[in-house]
Amino acid sequence: xxxxxxxxxxxxxxxxxxxxxxxxxxxxxxxxxxxxxxxxxxxxxxxxxxxxxxxxxxxxxxxxxxxxxxxxxxxxxxxxxxxxxxxxxxxxxxxxxxxxxxxxxxxxxxxxxxxxxxxxxxxxxxxxxxxxxxxxxxxxxxxxxxxxxxxxxxxxxxxxxxxxxxxxxxxxxxxxxxxxxxxxxxxxxxxxxxxxxxxxxxxxxxxxxxxxxxxxxxxxxxxxxxxxxxxxxxxxxxxxxxxxxxxxxxxxxxxxxxxxxxxxxxxxxxxxxxxxxxxxxxxxxxxxxxxxxxxxxxxxxxxxxxxxxxxxxxxxxxxxxxxxxxxxxxxxxxxxxxxxxxxxxxxxxxxxxxxxxxxxxxxxxxxxxxxxxxxxxxxxxxxxxxxxxxxxxxxxxxxxxxxxxxxxxxxxxxxxxxxxxxxxxxxxxxxxxxxxxxxxxxxxxxxxxxxxxxxxxxxxxxxxxxxxxxxxxxxxxxxxxxxxxxxxxxxxxxxxxxxxxxxxxxxxxxxxxxxxxxxxxxxxxxxxxxxxxxxxxxxxxxxxxxxxxxxxxxxxxxxxxxxxxxxxxxxxxxxxxxxxxxxxxxxxxxxxxxxxxxxxxxxxxxxxxxxxxxxxxxxxxxxxxxxxxxxxxxxxxxxxxxxxxxxxxxxxxxxx
Amino acid sequence: xxxxxxxxxxxxxxxxxxxxxxxxxxxxxxxxxxxxxxxxxxxxxxxxxxxxxxxxxxxxxxxxxxxxxxxxxxxxxxxxxxxxxxxxxxx
Numbered sequence: 001x002x003x004x005x006x007x008x009x010x011x012x013x014x015x016x017x018x019x020x021x022x023x024x025x026x027x028x029x030x031x032x033x034x035x036x037x038x039x040x041x042x043x044x045x046x047x048x049x050x051x052x053x054x055x056x057x058x059x060x061x062x063x064x065x066x067x068x069x070x071x072x073x074x075x076x077x078x079x080x081x082x083x084x085x086x087x088x089x090x091x092x093x094x095x096x097x098x099x100x101x102x103x104x105x106x107x108x109x110x111x112x113x114x115x116x117x118x119x120x121x122x123x124x125x126x127x128x129x130x131x132x133x134x135x136x137x138x139x140x141x142x143x144x145x146x147x148x149x150x151x152x153x154x155x156x157x158x159x160x161x162x163x164x165x166x167x168x169x170x171x172x173x174x175x176x177x178x179x180x181x182x183x184x185x186x187x188x189x190x191x192x193x194x195x196x197x198x199x200x201x202x203x204x205x206x207x208x209x210x211x212x213x214x215x216x217x218x219x220x221x222x223x224x225x226x227x228x229x230x231x232x233x234x235x236x237x238x239x240x241x242x243x244x245x246x247x248x249x250x251x252x253x254x255x256x257x258x259x260x261x262x263x264x265x266x267x268x269x270x271x272x273x274x275x276x277x278x279x280x281x282x283x284x285x286x287x288x289x290x291x292x293x294x295x296x297x298x299x300x301x302x303x304x305x306x307x308x309x310x311x312x313x314x315x316x317x318x319x320x321x322x323x324x325x326x327x328x329x330x331x332x333x334x335x336x337x338x339x340x341x342x343x344x345x346x347x348x349x350x351x352x353x354x355x356x357x358x359x360x361x362x363x364x365x366x367x368x369x370x371x372x373x374x375x376x377x378x379x380x381x382x383x384x385x386x387x388x389x390x391x392x393x394x395x396x397x398x399x400x401x402x403x404x405x406x407x408x409x410x411x412x413x414x415x416x417x418x419x420x421x422x423x424x425x426x427x428x429x430x431x432x433x434x435x436x437x438x439x440x441x442x443x444x445x446x447x448x449x450x451x452x453x454x455x456x457x458x459x460x461x462x463x464x465x466x467x468x469x470x471x472x473x474x475x476x477x478x479x480x481x482x483x484x485x486x487x488x489x490x491x492x493x494x495x496x497x498x499x500x501x502x503x504x505x506x507x508x509x510x511x512x513x514x515x516x517x518x519x520x521x522x523x524x525x526x527x528x529x530x531x532x533x534x535x536x537x538x539x540x541x542x543x544x545x546x547x548x549x550x551x552x553x554x555x556x557x558x559x560x561x562x563x564x565x566x567x568x569x570x571x572x573x574x575x576x577x578x579x580x581x582x583x584x585x586x587x588x589x590x591x592x593x594x595x596x597x598x599x600x601x602x603x604x605x606x607x608x609x610x611x612x613x614x615x616x617x618x619x620x621x622x623x624x625x626x627x628x629x630x631x632x633x634x635x636x637x638x639x640x641x642x643x644x645x646x647x648x649x650x651x652x653x654x655x656x
Numbered sequence: 657x658x659x660x661x662x663x664x665x666x667x668x669x670x671x672x673x674x675x676x677x678x679x680x681x682x683x684x685x686x687x688x689x690x691x692x693x694x695x696x697x698x699x700x701x702x703x704x705x706x707x708x709x710x711x712x713x714x715x716x717x718x719x720x721x722x723x724x725x726x727x728x729x730x731x732x733x734x735x736x737x738x739x740x741x742x743x744x745x746x747x
């Protein structure tokens with residue numbers, strides 16, 4: 001795992017900047033946290049590649065990057081893992097390719113030499129790479145199917161500039177950080193900007209499952225993989241019996257886990273106490289080498305804490321366990337660093353405890369952890385799926401008295417929902433009930449709740465967004481066949497193709513783990529598992545209102561019964577209450593700072609802060625608004641006003 | 657009495673739910689739900705406020721929009737609850 005960066009002059013045969021090695025060095029060093037073990041740069045004609053290395057596979061110097069083919073014509077800078085590299089290597093060796101190292105990086109180079117840019121389709125892994133083919137004068141940027149590893153790019157002064165994180169792109173001469181109001185509005189609707197848009201003006205994300213090819217002065221971005229579900233009316237779904245599907249699924253998950261334990265360093269596991277990470281821990285224990293080290297977060301408040309379940313799994317599976325006690329003030333203390341690493345406004349603090357956990361993992365001597373992330377998206381675990389099912393059932397008989405009573409079964413972990421009378425539940429969940437044909441039907445109540453944060457927009461931000469509708473943009477971006485999928489598949493698509501790469505794997509995944517050079521590995525996100533799960537009939541995923549039924553059937557027997565049948569409790573952390581003692585909040589919420597950034601109404605923000613400081617109950621909507629405003633203010637202060645802004649200009653000035 | 661209830665209520669709603677606008681702009685019969693003033697936790701905040709400020713107990717059966725969804729509805733509801741507490745009123 002690593003950080004990558006680089007550039008390509010789109011016209012001409014020479015590097016687009018004076019002192020290209022120095023620029024590449026600065027870009028690489030902005031990613032030093034991702035790769036503390038080694039550093040390399042490579043300049044060849046119009047192209048420059050940089051790399052920061054975290055050594056996991058082939059720890060020798062043969063794994064140094066950027067890595068060049070033996071004839072020097074193909075050079076790659078690579079972040080991530082190709083988990084099936086041993087199989088690919090055997091295949092390539094059979095076709096006469098000769099390998100010099102034991103790294104998976106060399107597999108990319110040789111696979112490219114064998115089949116060109118299409119080689120990406122043969123990789124099973126979590127990757128982002130930049131490959132320069134000096135003979136064809138072609139640059140290829142590629143990103144894994146699910147969006148585990150990040151990759152950003154921008155156009156600057158006739159050059160294509162790219163990196164694992166925005167902070168490295170900002171080191172390129174002429175780049176400066178400016179928050180994009182449309183991205184902000186998307187975040188305050190969906191929790192993330194719609195790729196390829198990023199929070200930053202002029203900086204794009206290479207979407208998951210895409211590659212970018214730059215040659216002959218032209219840049220094209222192509223999709224090489226997409227998540228697709230069988231049509232509702234068609235019998236393309238898996239027609240085998242439930243038992244047969246469960247058996248095949250178990251074998252596939254075992255293999256997905258087995259190849260994810262490949263590393264020349266010890267691999268640990270995250271263990272939340274929920275079904276998914278208990279399952280991946282059990283799998284890792286079964287297919288891996290005996291002893292396993294596990295890590296978890298615990299909270300003071302019973303509302304968030306899952307320690308009792310964690311202990312149960314640890315006892316049952318016999319792992320060596322470290323539990324990190326996360327207190328509210330720890331979240332408040334590390335939040336600015338979390339935001340600086342995540343480079344995006346966020347509406348929840350949930351990434352912060354995982355940032356602290358990654359630090360603990362690293363301090364314990366581990367660089368790699370297996371996690372249960374992805375199971376809820378792929379197998380239908382989230383309450384929003386049940387909510388949509390109940391609302392759809394209710395929408396068919398809107399006057400029925402007992403259909404909405406099923407709302408009682410939703411969100412058992414949310415006091416704010418459980419304490420409501422049925423009449424109020426009806427009022428809150430009837431959002432969009434009459435719009436059963438809306439492709440966003442499943443998510444309308446959630447998006448509407450999140451959008452309440454718009455009440456805090458400044459008149460200037462409102463004016464700049466006049467006529468813009470984030471939800472309409474999302475509807476337009478959906479694939480043509482979306483409307484022919486089963487409603488559960490539609491909702492799963494919104495979670496898997498959008499929220500997962502846009503928020504979960506980014507802010508809560510890669511960015512907080514790689515802040516401490518820790519790599520997460522996700523058996524449930526092996527694309528073979530994702531494709532297999534997409535064909536499983538929806539009734540076997542959400543059976544009645546039992547979530548992840550088929551997954552429980554496949555793996556439950558390897559877990560203590562209480563875990564195997566445990567209902568979903570999503571991972572959450574205390575939000576606004578974490579900031580009671582955080583010294584920076586007052587300044588960031590001051591009328592001067594709010595007006596300076598220009599996105600929010602100072603008076604409204606002050607009211608919200610006062611409410612969050614008082615001791616009463618704070619709702620989901622207010623919490624999201626508070627954390628969203630705070631993180632936006634932090635980004636403005638760190639990147640726009642702060643040390644990062646203008647650094648590239650100063651560097652450029654130093655060159656002339 | 658009704659005047660006091662509605663004044664205190666407006667202040668509470670203004671400080672806790674109406675971040676942008678002045679509470680004075682809130683009409684007595686504006687539906688909190690229809691106007692998007694209140695979310696699910698907002699109902700609980702409101703109930704806490706009523707119990708703390710007026711010494712009443714809002715039962716589960718009374719947590720209904722017809723009792724809690726506008727200044728007018730709450731004023732009438734709290735008035736009824738207070739009237740049902742004769743010994744307290746006498747003290």
